[in-house]
Amino acid sequence: EKEDGVTVTKFAKPDWWPKSDKDKVVLFLDEFNRANQEVMQAVFELALNRTLAGDSLPENCHVIAAMNPADSNYDTVELDTALLDRFNS
Numbered sequence: 001e002k003e004d005g006v007t008v009t010k011f012a013k014p015d016w017w018p019k020s021d022k023d024k025v026v027l028f029l030d031e032f033n034r035a036n037q038e039v040m041q042a043v044f045e046l047a048l049n050r051t052l053a054g055d056s057l058p059e060n061c062h063v064i065a066a067m068n069p070a071d072s073n074y075d076t077v078e079l080d081t082a083l084l085d086r087f088n089s
Contacts, residue, residue: 011052011053011054018057018061021058021060022058022060023058023061024060025057026061026062027046027057027062028066029046029063029064029065030065031066031067031068032065032066032067033068033070033076033078033079034067034075035077040077043083044080044082044083046063047065047083047086047087048086065087067079
Protein backbone atom coordinates (compact mmCIF):
# COMPACT_ATOMS: atom_id res chain seq x y z
CA GLU A 1 0.00 0.00 0.00
CA LYS A 2 1.28 3.48 -0.84
CA GLU A 3 1.20 6.38 1.62
CA ASP A 4 2.63 9.68 0.39
CA GLY A 5 4.49 7.86 -2.37
CA VAL A 6 6.11 5.38 0.02
CA THR A 7 5.28 1.69 0.05
CA VAL A 8 4.16 0.67 3.54
CA THR A 9 3.75 -2.87 4.82
CA LYS A 10 0.43 -3.32 6.62
CA PHE A 11 -0.68 -5.95 9.11
CA ALA A 12 -2.68 -8.70 7.43
CA LYS A 13 -5.56 -9.72 9.68
CA PRO A 14 -5.80 -13.45 10.43
CA ASP A 15 -8.70 -15.41 8.91
CA TRP A 16 -10.44 -15.66 12.29
CA TRP A 17 -10.45 -11.88 12.88
CA PRO A 18 -14.05 -10.63 13.34
CA LYS A 19 -15.40 -9.22 10.09
CA SER A 20 -18.12 -7.07 11.69
CA ASP A 21 -19.18 -5.70 15.07
CA LYS A 22 -21.93 -8.35 15.13
CA ASP A 23 -19.45 -11.25 15.16
CA LYS A 24 -19.13 -12.98 18.52
CA VAL A 25 -15.63 -14.31 19.09
CA VAL A 26 -13.78 -15.81 22.04
CA LEU A 27 -10.00 -15.81 21.69
CA PHE A 28 -8.64 -18.65 23.80
CA LEU A 29 -4.88 -18.33 24.24
CA ASP A 30 -3.78 -21.71 25.59
CA GLU A 31 -0.37 -22.12 27.26
CA PHE A 32 0.55 -18.58 26.29
CA ASN A 33 3.44 -18.50 28.78
CA ARG A 34 5.28 -20.87 26.45
CA ALA A 35 5.34 -18.26 23.67
CA ASN A 36 8.27 -16.18 22.47
CA GLN A 37 8.64 -12.47 23.27
CA GLU A 38 6.92 -11.26 20.07
CA VAL A 39 3.82 -13.33 20.83
CA MET A 40 3.83 -12.10 24.44
CA GLN A 41 3.78 -8.51 23.18
CA ALA A 42 0.79 -9.32 20.97
CA VAL A 43 -1.02 -10.91 23.95
CA PHE A 44 -0.26 -7.81 26.01
CA GLU A 45 -1.78 -5.61 23.30
CA LEU A 46 -4.87 -7.84 23.04
CA ALA A 47 -5.36 -7.93 26.81
CA LEU A 48 -4.65 -4.26 27.47
CA ASN A 49 -6.09 -2.45 24.45
CA ARG A 50 -8.19 -5.16 22.77
CA THR A 51 -6.23 -4.44 19.59
CA LEU A 52 -3.72 -6.23 17.41
CA ALA A 53 -1.50 -4.14 15.14
CA GLY A 54 -3.95 -1.26 15.44
CA ASP A 55 -7.11 -3.23 14.60
CA SER A 56 -9.70 -3.28 17.40
CA LEU A 57 -11.74 -6.24 18.53
CA PRO A 58 -15.51 -5.65 18.57
CA GLU A 59 -17.10 -5.16 22.00
CA ASN A 60 -18.70 -8.62 22.01
CA CYS A 61 -15.35 -10.41 21.65
CA HIS A 62 -13.59 -11.82 24.69
CA VAL A 63 -9.95 -12.74 25.35
CA ILE A 64 -9.34 -15.74 27.61
CA ALA A 65 -5.92 -17.13 28.42
CA ALA A 66 -4.59 -20.22 30.17
CA MET A 67 -1.05 -21.03 31.15
CA ASN A 68 1.05 -23.57 32.98
CA PRO A 69 2.60 -22.77 36.36
CA ALA A 70 6.00 -21.12 35.98
CA ASP A 71 7.60 -23.84 38.13
CA SER A 72 6.26 -26.71 36.01
CA ASN A 73 8.33 -29.07 33.89
CA TYR A 74 7.08 -27.37 30.72
CA ASP A 75 9.19 -24.90 28.78
CA THR A 76 7.52 -21.84 30.31
CA VAL A 77 8.68 -18.26 30.73
CA GLU A 78 8.03 -16.03 33.70
CA LEU A 79 5.47 -13.40 32.78
CA ASP A 80 5.92 -9.70 33.24
CA THR A 81 3.93 -8.41 36.23
CA ALA A 82 2.23 -5.81 34.02
CA LEU A 83 0.97 -8.57 31.71
CA LEU A 84 -0.23 -10.73 34.61
CA ASP A 85 -2.17 -7.76 36.00
CA ARG A 86 -4.30 -7.72 32.84
CA PHE A 87 -5.91 -11.06 33.69
CA ASN A 88 -8.11 -12.37 36.50
CA SER A 89 -6.88 -15.48 38.21
